[in-house]
Amino acid sequence: MTKGLFLDRDGVINVDKGYVHRIEDFEFLPGIFAFCRRASVLGYKIFVVTNQSGIARGFYTEHTFLMLTTWMKQRFVDHGVHIEAVFFCPHHPSEGQGQYLQACECRKPQPGMLKQALRDYDLEASECLLIGDSSSDIDAARCVGMPSVKVSRNDIDFTQLQAVLK
Ligand SMILES: [Mg+2]
Secondary structure (H helix, E strand, O other): OOEEEEEOOEOOOEOOOOOOOOHHHOOEOOOHHHHHHHHHHOOEEEEEEEEOHHHHOOOOOHHHHHHHHHHHHHHHHHOOOOEEEEEEEOOEOOOOOHHHEOOOOOOOOOOHHHHHHHHHOOOOHHHOEEEEOOHHHHHHHHHOOOOEEEOOOOOOOHHHHHHHOO
């Protein structure tokens, strides 16, 4: 059975500075690459699940987000890590503009992105692990029966965190 490691983005992969959408503001947290390499070696497929209401709010476009995502994935590749897929929610239930104004199923704590990943990649939730810095991350995981670890935003001891990988 394939294992999945689900990472929130802002505050877990990169420093959450609020609506990060430019390469120059994207600061990887120390230890994230080694942690993901270790997870890969242990057989985890790595996924990113991220709320991006900055798109809904009109702070940046989906295209800008996707360009940054391509760059981010390449930095992981540079460090020997393959990111299987990045799932993002561009909506917001009250602040969204136009098509992005939605009470959707994908914005965490809703479990839509996790459900889609489990389905698309034929994963068993109990064999996966989610790492997030918000209660909404943890609540989404709980919805699908996925184990999770809440870490402190922008301040993660990834060496210590390796102990949760199996
Ligand atoms: Mg976060």
